Amino acid sequence: MAAGGGMSRGEAAAVRDCVDMLGDAADELRESAEEMERMKEGRGSGTQEAERFEISNVQTWVSAALTNDDTCLEGFGGDLPSSVSELVRSQVVNVAQLTSNALFFINKLASFEP
Structure with a gap:
């Protein structure tokens, strides 16, 4: 800890980086939720192939969010x-x-076979 009880430079840099990473993660999760809402409401592409692509996008975005959390x-x-x-x-x-x-x-949803 820095003198006077504040954060050290290293901590401040880590917090700034973390805020950026979590902001990106939130964007990815928001996009995932919006895609799933479109699918639920039937506003997706409709075909089974297109639905697989859409859920694949959601998997990718949530996985990226998890990577940002880990980073x-x-x-x-x-x-x-x-x-x-x-x-x-x-x-x-x-x-x-x-x-x-x-x-x-x-x-689990992605592995579901209708």
């Missing part, structure tokens, strides 16, 4: 064992677990 966590490894780092890490771990759960269900 954020990597920024808090090593020599950043402060309370700020631990707080951010614990919250990002929760987000990553939820994203992983979502990906599990999307993969």
